[in-house]
Amino acid sequence: MESILFICLGNICRSPTAKAVFDYKLQRAGVTLRTDSAGTTGYHQGSPPDPRAIHAASEWGLDISTERARIVTVEDFTRFERIYAMDRSNLADLRERMPADASAQVDLLMSLAPDYGLDEVPDPYYGGEDGFRRVLDMLETAADRLIDELGARSRP
Numbered sequence: 001m002e003s004i005l006f007i008c009l010g011n012i013c014r015s016p017t018a019k020a021v022f023d024y025k026l027q028r029a030g031v032t033l034r035t036d037s038a039g040t041t042g043y044h045q046g047s048p049p050d051p052r053a054i055h056a057a058s059e060w061g062l063d064i065s066t067e068r069a070r071i072v073t074v075e076d077f078t079r080f081e082r083i084y085a086m087d088r089s090n091l092a093d094l095r096e097r098m099p100a101d102a103s104a105q106v107d108l109l110m111s112l113a114p115d116y117g118l119d120e121v122p123d124p125y126y127g128g129e130d131g132f133r134r135v136l137d138m139l140e141t142a143a144d145r146l147i148d149e150l151g152a153r154s155r156p
């Protein structure tokens with residue numbers, strides 16, 4: 001696998017954080033993957049991540065302040081091998097706009113980590129700081145499971 005796109009609603013909270021957590025974990029594991037993030041809406045197009053997301057990521061030593069929100073495009077469905085949605089609503093929106101020639105595998109992010117016991121990454125936008133910390137915890141587990149999966153596939 002070479003590329004993953006992370007999707008949420010606004011592309012200012014969950015998905016830019018997902019990109020940063022996965023980039024960090026993949027790099028530490030010595031795995032090279034192209035990653036990006038986008039939203040199903042353009043409400044925040046061109047904006048940096050939510051200050052609470054920037055703060056929560058900074059507690060982890062990650063700087064997401066230079067990310068800029070964008071809306072998912074039809075081309076994304078062929079440019080990325082996997083597209084991971086944060087919640088069922090994002091997944092339904094993605095499936096609705098999936099072109100006939102889409103090659104990407106589209107799924108919920110937490111399908112990577114069924115042991116976590118939650119299949120959606122809850123939207124932290126209307127909540128407090130705790131919601132952002134929980135998002136990071138979930139993303140970390142999902143990234144660890146992906147690395148396990150890639151390691152298992154590369155072993156002879």
Ligand code: 4NP
Pocket residue numbers: 008009010011012013014015043123124125
């Ligand atoms: P995200 O969070 O989808 O994780 O980026 C949200 C950001 C903005 C809004 C909703 C969710 N909004 O309604 O503006």
